Amino acid sequence: MNYIPLILSGVFLNAFAQLFLKKGMLMIGYFDFSLVNISQIIFKVALNPFIILGLACYMFSVGLWLLVLSRVEVSFAYPFLSIGYIVTAIIGYAVFHENLSFNRLIGIFFICLGVVFISKR
Structure with missing residues (x-):
């Protein structure tokens, strides 16, 4: 049986979790960790719908x-997690206007190449 669709579903859910968490933290904004504001930060994080969605x-x-x-085998499945790097980089660029430099694109290319090699049994 081909388990790649199941593997990719998990990978994409994990990648989208990162993106939802990022969106939630952008809404909360920068904060300092200190005992003075810890309860306020926990409250903001716990009630943010994007954080909740990311954790789900x-x-x-x-x-x-x-x-x-x-x-x-874990040695077959685990390398597919690197596809999450690709998804988050592309969506981070498109949605959050994050930097997607030439070096990052080359790195993404090598990740793709590696996953192709691993997926061939």
Whole structure:
């Protein structure tokens, strides 16, 4: 059976978790960790809908990942997690206007190449 769609579902959920967490933290903004404001920050983080959505994506991605690991070798499945780097870099660039330099694009290319090599049995 081909488990790559199941693996990729977990990878994409994990990547979207990062993006939702980023959006949530952009809404909260910069803050200093200190005992004076810790309760206020915890309150803001705990009630932010994007943070909650990001954590939910993580929860489901872990469930999928456990399913994957029960069916395929970890040395086959784990390299696919690097696809999450690609997804987050591209969406980070498109949505959050983050830097996507030539060096990062070259790195993404090598990640893709590596995943292709790993996925060939």
